[in-house]
Amino acid sequence: MARQNKMSHRELINHLENKGVTFQQCTKGQAINFIDRNNYYYKISAFRKNFTKRGDKYQNLDFEYLKDLASLDFRIRNILLNISINTEHFIKTELTRQIDNNPKEDGYDIVKKFKDFEGEKYYKITWRKFKKSRYQNDMYIKRRDNVPYWVLLEHMDYGCLMQFLKMYYEKYKPKSLKKAYELGDNARFIRNACAHNSVFLLNIFKDDNKLENVSASVTTLASQANLLKYKNFKKVNDLLSLFALAKVYCSPDVYKYQKEDIKNFLIRCQRHKEDYKKNIELTKMFVIFQKIVAIL
Structure with a gap:
């Protein structure tokens, strides 16, 4: 398996957005601050697996969820x-x-x-x-x-x-x-x-x-x-x-x-x-x- 390049927190949030995650109830700035201070990306992003995907995009998934x-x-x-x-x-x-x-x-x-x-x-x-x-x-x-x-x-x-x-x-x-x-x-x-x-x-x-x-x-x-x-x-x-x-x-x-x-x-x-x-x-x-x- 190829090694993945390390991303900054902003890049990680943009990656989620590219995967269909929205930032309507929680802004991207608030999301970046959240994984800076309250939780880490690998753990919080795991919960996305509870949501369905259409193609490569998650459906009805806001970062607030x-x-x-x-x-x-x-x-x-x-x-x-x-x-x-x-x-x-x-x-x-x-x-x-x-x-x-x-x-x-x-x-x-x-x-x-x-x-x-x-x-x-x-x-x-x-x-x-x-x-x-x-x-x-x-x-x-x-x-x-x-x-x-x-x-x-x-x-x-x-x-x-x-x-x-x-x-x-x-x-x-x-x-x-x-x-x-x-x-x-x-x-x-x-x-x-x-x-x-x-x-x-x-x-x-x-x-x-x-x-x-x-x-x-x-x-x-x-x-x-x-x-x-x-x-x-x-x-x-x-x-x-x-x-x-x-x-x-x-x-x-x-x-x-x-x-x-x-x-x-x-x-x-x-x-x-x-x-x-x-x-x-x-x-x-x-x-x-x-x-x-x-x-x-």
């Missing part, structure tokens, strides 16, 4: 990351409760089992984090020779936590961890995408962004939301999973705050509602999000 989608994407990523982190905390709390109340576990042997689980991979990832912890070195020095599970949990990333939970669930089958076992990995993809500031409101309904199969739990949730024909799209599958986990595991107060955040987001989505009516992709995206929220 790119700004709007960038703002909505920023908000929903923060909301979803917050929900993910809270859900992870409460799943960990329930897992801890199960182990604490299990007379067959002393808190130490389970760490040895985890070390042997899946060829030590996830144990080693967690151990490296524990060893290199910037703020908990005293804990490492004190516990490194005989680590209980509650210390190891503090240093697990979401992926390792799901593997630890998988190991425990497959051995004891506690009903309270069934949803986390079935849906936890799906929610992990949202958490990671949001934590790394990846664009979320993009490519939701692309055929190359579909799963061949989804779990029975996701199918049930999709049926309840009247979204069966969309359940195989990765982001729909993962949103259903995350919101279902939040409803099951988060405390009532935390869940209430999260619902309020989502409610405010949905209100914010209405700002350019009339402008987006011609855009099937965006309209479908917002409707599906509302349906998922409504059942969960």
Whole structure:
């Protein structure tokens, strides 16, 4: 692939104009200032893919809509990351409760089992984090020779936590961890995408962004939301999973705050509602999000 010449911000804006982007609601000067100060071109221009093209020209796309989608994407990523982190905390709390109340576990042997689980991979990832912890070195020095599970949990990333939970669930089958076992990995993809500031409101309904199969739990949730024909799209599958986990595991107060955040987001989505009516992709995206929220 040939190398592309670097463009100035003015040249980038002119390039968008040549591709059919208009500057009626946001002037070219304001657009240049926006990518100078508020966002960078590569990220904000990505949202153009939500709009149809005729030939090589985008249709019904003003730069103001790119700004709007960038703002909505920023908000929903923060909301979803917050929900993910809270859900992870409460799943960990329930897992801890199960182990604490299990007379067959002393808190130490389970760490040895985890070390042997899946060829030590996830144990080693967690151990490296524990060893290199910037703020908990005293804990490492004190516990490194005989680590209980509650210390190891503090240093697990979401992926390792799901593997630890998988190991425990497959051995004891506690009903309270069934949803986390079935849906936890799906929610992990949202958490990671949001934590790394990846664009979320993009490519939701692309055929190359579909799963061949989804779990029975996701199918049930999709049926309840009247979204069966969309359940195989990765982001729909993962949103259903995350919101279902939040409803099951988060405390009532935390869940209430999260619902309020989502409610405010949905209100914010209405700002350019009339402008987006011609855009099937965006309209479908917002409707599906509302349906998922409504059942969960």
